[in-house]
Amino acid sequence: MWVVPEGEIAGLMTPEAAFDAVEAVFAAMARGDARNFPVVREAIGHEDALYGFKGGFDGAGLTLGLKAGGYWPNNAGHGLINHQSTVFLFDPDTGRVSAAVGGNLLTALRTAAASAVSSKYLAPQGARVLGMIGAGHQSAFQMRAAVRFGAFERVIGWNPHPAMLTRLADTAAELGLPFEAVDLPRLGAEADVIISITSAFAPLLMNAHVKGPTHIAAMGTDTRGKQELDPALVARARLFTDEVAQSVGIGEFQHAAAQKTVSADDITALGQVIIGRHEGRGDAEVTIFDGTGVGLQDLAVAAAVVNLAKQQGKAIEVEI
Template sequence: MRVLDRRAVRSLLVPDELVEAVGHAMADLSEGRASLPPRIAARVPGAGLLATMPAYSPTLGVLAAKLLTVYLDNDVAGLPVHQATIAVFDPLTGRILALVDGDHLTAARTAACSALSIRHLARRDSRVLAVLGTGPQAREHARYACLVHPFAEVCVGGRDPVKAERLAADLAREGLQVRSTTIVEAVEEADVVCAATSTVEPILRRGDVRPGTHIASVGYIAHGREVDAALLREALVVVEHRDTSLQPFPIGSNDLAELGSAGELDPERVVEIGELVAGRRAGRDGPEQVTVFKSVGVAVQDAAAASVVLAAAERDGVGTEVTL
């Protein structure tokens, strides 16, 4: 079994390859080829949860399972809120092949799928990207969004101005045209919004979003919502997997589940990102339409990310071989 730590994962991951692999995995899911059982979670009252996420993608030839913990109070102690490990298995024999650090891969694969949504749903004349949040997901979303679209400017909006300025400075050193601002100002100026926050109350409201905006919302906590109901009722809503996304947390999205239970969101009008990748469904129907990609994260994305890193590790001889 090959063990790949965080440093190895960062050195091996090629963003372009990850976007393409995630695209194949999402098409597998929408075409009914992938195996994706529901996510389950063991809860620790007053502390956090441990979720298990197995998946198989035949196009990529990868079988994997992620173990993910979510502990919101870790942020106060300076510890990661999300921590993950991905196990990769031989789909023909079931033999374990690798154990891969999943923290960076989780942020990267989520951003890669949001980048796919930008590729298929954002207006081609989009100039300003707003990134809401200041954590690892926000950082990767700025990188991957700019990988698939030539934004003229990136606005980083955060509740903590110091963290927003720090992230903006880091991204500027990577060559992006970026500045920090408030969340409200970032949304008002944006053509594309990537929201990666832990907000409880919606920060994306219909009255604040410009016509034609594309939103990728990945905020995902037990009692939180990033997008208000009025915006979701009017927008073209895109998800990773209808059966998953329309369920309550921890399987699906609170944003969508509450609308669905109230009869205000027709599942038939919800589009899967894999349907866009495969060309089975159309994207936006005009320059004024608001589009929302609401992500909850699905295990085929983790499997895709792990397959990209493991292939590079085997090619380059990177990692530690361990016998259990």
């Protein structure tokens, strides 16, 4: 078995490699070559933590495995980020475990890559203003990926706790872009692409806020009850996601689905756009990508990083 420690990931996995891996997985899912397994995600009754498993099998890439981990909201007191995970890969021919890979940075990179892929295919033409809702740890990765694969000229942002907006300002400065803190009505009116990445359990971006051609990547809702968008906004948009079943079960579209203003039939897997079976944005004013996070994304970036680690002598081989 190969082990790639968390500390080695930053020197191995690039945003470009993560983008390519995630885009390829979406396409494989759409072609029927890859499938995700049902997600297990539970409150463990200790430290307010959520813990679970995401897994799947990509028959095209012959990648089999799972990611184990979750969200520990009190980890700041331990000097750790709140999201903790490890990816395990298995030999699809024998079932033997083939690799264990640190999953924290990989999760951040693949989540950011997923929203960037959605913007590539769904953003309005000439998108120049990026709106950021949320300023937590993941927000910097989201902004970097969006700017790397887009043509944004400025960034505007909002966070429930304004003191945290320095993360967005610092990241924008690192990218050479001006940043301005704004309220949500202004963000919804001015941004061409909006990325929401919070842990909210009530809608933040309302239907009345969003004006003009806009693409929204809703990346924060991955658990039953979480919510970032007004269901009325969801109901008037053209809807896309990574995994339709997850979207209506634990993703952002669960709330509109519960209100029966949208159904699974109204939601298109992004991979269908990538492989040319769906027109994508078309004449829609607002598009929304619900990034629920699927196990196949984790497996794809983990497999890529194992190959890089082996090539560069950074993977550790152990007998089990």
